[in-house]
Amino acid sequence: MLKSAHRGLDVVLTALRSEHEELRRELVGGAPEVLKRIGELGEAPSDDDWLFFPDWDLDLGDQLLTARLREESQQVTDEIADEDWRRFQAGVDHRIAHGTETTGVDPLRAEEAPLPVFSLLVDEHRAAVEAAPGEWSDFSQHAVERAMSPGAGAETWAVRTLRDEVEQRVERDTPIFEGPFRRVLEDRLRQLETYEKPQPKPWFRLLAPRRFGVGLAASMAMVVCLVVGSRLSERTSGYMPLSGEVSVDTVDFEGDLVMIPEEGVTMVVLTEV
Amino acid sequence: MRNNWITPGIVAVVSLGMLLTFLGSAQAADEVGVTIEIMKASKEKTGFQGQSKRYKSQISRFGFAGARLMDKVTALGRSVGESVELKFRDGGGPVQMVKVKVLSSSAQSTKLLVHIPAYRFRTETTHKNNGTFVVFVPKKELFLAVRPSRQ
Incomplete structure (x- = not known):
């Protein structure tokens, strides 16, 4: 009974992991993609959008980039691969270096450069999404609060973009997250409650511990019969010694x-x- | 109720077996079984196959490393004067024959006449306790064994 319960639990857990993975793909498809696109822009300083950065024209950049990022984020639904995240991080590093060259701002000081804060939020976001789906809402709220805190370089274009995206996704994804996931969980628990141990086939019962002794005894008896029968066959077929x-x-x-x-x-x- | 036929069935089978045994013992007083075996020996290491294993020690002493039973006949219930025959081929030659005739039979011994016309061989043998008589033909690498069988 305990084994069957464990087996049923494995089935449930496997199904839940699969469901969880699919839900996570849906949930993380938006905001991380926005961040990735920002990183790609950072890799291409010759891009027209990038030209706003040397002057730190935050208002104009915010409008243009936000519109573009929102449009692109709607087209992406697949999971963000690790390679994309590495590219994003490389882009952030590039932007930090570029921003340092052009503006002379120390990127390590969060009060003056928003991008390290941005990177930190990205890392936290990624860790939270991978940790557990239930923490998604908490993280998103935390990210919003973090982005709006005075010491995090708030009110820059990037932080505002992130904040907006996070707010949208929390508002949009929370019911999706709780609804299907909870239904799947309830279905699986119902299956576990009604799970019945499958009855082994008759030949398979010989392998069960309780039946093993009987099977072994039957096998030994069969071997003995074969040996005796062989001996008798020899005797009756002319193998007896000459006398x-x-x-x-x-x-x-x-x-x-x-x-x-x-x-x-x-x-x-x-x-x- | 459904198994009521088992007990009478067993009784009937046992009774039939006892009757057949009694009839068989009554006939066995003057009847004898005769077995003729023909084996082909080989110098090659083919091993002694089947019932030729019984004659392994006799065959091996002539330098053979293996043998196989070519043919065998066992005739039961032969009375005095009746014969048993077994035909065989020695290599690619014509069909030969071994003929064994029961000359006398008693509880103590059995007299047989063994005749192989192709070899112009004829002998009378007395067998006690089912002893075996073997004719070995070296050029043909053949062993012909004859033995009576009385229970």
């Missing part, structure tokens, strides 16, 4: 012969045939 006596009374043969009397058998060798 008895034989005497040759008369011989009529024109050629030479040799007679070899032994116990149980007498041989005559016809040498000239």
